[in-house]
Amino acid sequence: MSDDLLATEFEANRGRLRAVAHRMLGSGAEADDAVQETWLRLNRTGGDTIDNLPAWLTTVVGRVCLDMLRSRATRREEPPVELPGGADPEREVLLADSVGVALLVVLETLTPAERLAFVLHDLFAVSFDEIAPVVGRSPAATRQLASRARRRVHGGSPAGAADFARQREIVDAFLAAARGDDFEGLLRLLDPDVALRMGDGAARLGDGTPAEQAARFFAGRAHGAMPATIDGIAGALVNTPWGARIALAFTVAGDRIIAIDAIVDPDESVTIDLLN
Incomplete structure (x- = not known):
């Protein structure tokens, strides 16, 4: 696959990747960083060996976000959840398109693996078979991660x-x-x-x-x-x-x-x- 075609295919998936990253990380700036890292990994890999590019990109951006969340937890940073009132129209559209800011707040109470399983499966319909290798669990254990996350989200969100x-x-x-x-x-x-x-x-x-x-x-x-x-x-x-x-x-x-x-x-x- 030529570099131009690879870039075109990536741009066609950029919006979805940013949505995944934003819902995982709660930060527009960090979501952009995750998408950029995904592009760099695609560039290094090339497209010739990838059978399903959208699925590959979703898996990679999920793995990048998981690494960022684990790094954040190690540094014990305060979560950068962005609340309404900013001047980023794209971010506001993304928030409105998901289940809202309340979800982002509740997601911060989940472990990184729980958050990844929930976001990819429930919000982006990625199968547990595809998520399992990213979190290093079996599909059944990954289902349990999403299930625990789902119960917390429904119980902890004011809009749940x-x-x-x-x-x-x-x-x-x-x-x-x-x-x-x-x-x-x-x-x-x-x-x-x-x-x-x-x-x-x-x-x-x-x-x-x-x-x-x-x-x-x-x-x-x-x-x-x-x-x-x-x-x-x-x-x-x-x-x-x-x-x-x-x-x-x-x-x-x-x-x-x-x-x-x-x-x-x-x-x-x-x-x-x-x-x-």
Whole structure:
């Protein structure tokens, strides 16, 4: 890959990388440093040996942020959480686009590994298989990191209850559309690039966009789905006719579902709370 093409591909991913770094570090200046370091590592590696550049870049910027957080903890610095009122429009857009400043404050109470697992999985739909090597844990242990972080976020953020209520509303609407075989209704609730994962592996369900594949798969189903909280986020539990249990965990951003994790016969590492 030529240097010009590599630079063009990197610029196309810069916004996403800065969003990941900003939510990890809570500082626009440090986020820029992390993105710059990611570019330097890409330059040294080159693009010819990278199969999936966006995934590679997300993993690298996550690793860079993790190193920065660990270094910050070693130096016992005060966290540089940026609150509203600054003059950086891009930063304010990023904050508004995420779950807000309250989340940044709560994230500072997490360990670096917990923060990375939560941010990459819940906010950017990166699979636990991809996150695990970055934090040096197994996928199951990484899921637990994200689960602990999620419970703290929902419990510690002033907006947590409202955020979860909105997630529940979106998921319940999705389940109702699935039971009613409402393909268009499902599409309206799904992000066009929704990630549908089975056991942390991406599921391929035929032709069409990811949203169309997921809507086609769920349309007419979910009749036996019971509303539940799965690892701290809105979801459902399905008892199948053939005896398997499937936990569905929905990652919601704004008014759209950006990821659905289907966990078949979940073990004790998955926290499931059925709702009345």
